[in-house]
Amino acid sequence: MKKIAVLISGQGSNLQAIIEACQTGFIPGKVVTVISNKIDSFGLERAKSAGIPSQVFLRQDFSSNLAMDKAIGDYLDALNIDLILLAGYMKILTKPFTQRFAGKILNIHPSLLPKYPGLHTYQRALENGESEHGTTVHFVNEELDGGAIVLQAKVPIFPGDTVEEIELRTREQEYNIYPLVIKWFIEERLKLENGIAYLDASPLPISGYAAE
Numbered sequence: 534m535k536k537i538a539v540l541i542s543g544q545g546s547n548l549q550a551i552i553e554a555c556q557t558g559f560i561p562g563k564v565v566t567v568i569s570n571k572i573d574s575f576g577l578e579r580a581k582s583a584g585i586p587s588q589v590f591l592r593q594d595f596s597s598n599l600a601m602d603k604a605i606g607d608y609l610d611a612l613n614i615d616l617i618l619l620a621g622y623m624k625i626l627t628k629p630f631t632q633r634f635a636g637k638i639l640n641i642h643p644s645l646l647p648k649y650p651g652l653h654t655y656q657r658a659l660e661n662g663e664s665e666h667g668t669t670v671h672f673v674n675e676e677l678d679g680g681a682i683v684l685q686a687k688v689p690i691f692p693g694d695t696v697e698e699i700e701l702r703t704r705e706q707e708y709n710i711y712p713l714v715i716k717w718f719i720e721e722r723l724k725l726e727n728g729i730a731y732l733d734a735s736p737l738p739i740s741g742y743a744a745e
């Protein structure tokens with residue numbers, strides 16, 4: 534069984550969707566550890582309820598971001614992790630970490646990348662008068678929200694929508710597309726080579742599978 538690690542900072546609702554997809558067998562893998570950089574992440578409770586060990590790494594306990602990421606990396610290597618998932622992990626990973634695990638880290642980001650990397654994506658889309666928004670699953674490289682895109686899901690923005698409504702609509706899509714991409718990776722259908730994502734040995738287009 535392939536081993537999955539999930540990195541979180543907050544609510545962990547994506548973590549929950551991933552745990553459930555493993556439990557039902559939709560993802561033929563196992564979440565063997567949950568890592569948080571916040572002691573009070575609700576996701577840690579979710580891990581506990583599912584019987585999954587968790588580990589907290591606090592920045593204040595390390596002399597630098599590099600030292601913290603080295604410790605996380607050593608912990609992951611000791612567990613022989615096959616796939617690292619960022620699920621609302623709100624700390625930028627250092628280049629040595631992303632290079633150490635190149636092709637083995639996926640992230641979900643609440644925008645149609647390359648639009649709106651970074652924070653407050655819903656608010657920015659609303660303020661810019663966008664008529665659609667969405668979410669993206671992508672491989673992680675050293676650029677913030679910059680690695681090869683695997684899959685996107687679009688949602689409409691209706692006149693009069695609030696940030697909360699757009700977020701709710703987008704999150705519903707996240708719980709579908711992230712487990713699907715994870716399934717592809719665990720089944721060895723999805724790979725990253727020279728910065729390009731391949732599904733079933735065919736290169737994915739720049740906006741991921743959904744664009745075609």
Ligand code: GAR
Nearest residue numbers: 543544545546547548621641642643
């Ligand atoms: C998710 O919506 C995810 O897309 C976003 O944080 C949320 C975490 O929610 N990630 C980012 O903004 C990363 N740049 P969750 O803790 O309930 O899964």
